[in-house]
Amino acid sequence: MNLKKIIKNDEKFAEIFANSPAEIIDKWEVKDYDKAEVICYQGEISDYFYYVIEGYLNIYLMAENGSKYVQSIYKSGNYFGELEIFNQQPYVCTVETLTPARIIRLQRKYFMEWIKKDHEYLLYLTKTLCDSFYKLSHKAGEDMLYSLRYRVCNYLGYKVEERGSNSQIIELQIDRKQLSDQLAVTKRSINRVLKGLSEKGIIELKNTSIIIKDIKALNKEEEISRYK
Incomplete structure (x- = not known):
């Protein structure tokens, strides 16, 4: 080649x-x-x-x-x-x-x-x-300017958009360690945010992936978090 x-x-x-x-x-x-x-x-x-x-x-x-x-x-x-x-x-x-x-x-x-x-x-x-x-x-x-919750929601939304899928439920092949590396924060901090999103029914956590269950709710959570 x-x-x-x-x-x-x-x-x-x-x-x-x-x-x-x-x-x-x-x-x-x-x-x-x-x-x-x-x-x-x-x-x-x-x-x-x-x-x-x-x-x-x-x-x-x-x-x-x-x-x-x-x-x-x-x-x-x-x-x-x-x-x-x-x-x-x-x-x-x-x-x-x-x-x-x-x-x-x-x-x-x-x-x-x-x-x-x-x-x-x-x-x-x-x-x-x-x-x-x-x-x-x-x-x-x-x-520098926005909360970790906003940054997590923003990043997950970006990955959903990058996939270009019309499905209502999307599984992203990214784990919590990768997410903490991507956002330069501790895994513990990431877990706290993801747990909150999971409890609201927005996402579901697996060992090596994150399932987006409600894209509209994720986008709304991102918008709300932007001003907190």
Whole structure:
């Protein structure tokens, strides 16, 4: 498998690399990873720019006390390494596979050559970076200004919307540990909020998932919690 075959079989990547010079296309390396493998370590200096082809990746910060803060979950079409590659700075986050995954990577010298020649991609990179910064700024504001109950309801609502299901009852494959990592709070605090939502009949808790039983009530709880 090489990038040419990936482009041929996937319209998303065909569009991304539409104007990329042929000599750059040939420089991309394809890498396969098993579940729970680390691709990049926080603090490590690397010389690559990456794209996710298949699978899901966990992007997280690890504090000195061992607590984990999940910034995002990446999937096919997402890129990473862009923040560090220009000045060859240490990785801000660790990147670890949540599932078996396939990624492609490009060495810095070829990446710099690519963006000099492909102005369409440079514009795409700038726009998507701005979008990412906007979302991160919004998330940081919510983390500081709003209650944990609001943030939990907001996140569960976001995951429901991401699923795009019309079903009245939706099971999200996320456990309490993942939720505490995502929101950078203790598992005990998460349990307290989830218990309250469960007692109201809004959700049902399982060992490795959360069932949303009443989406309208969840949205209402989010709105109420926003001003508390």
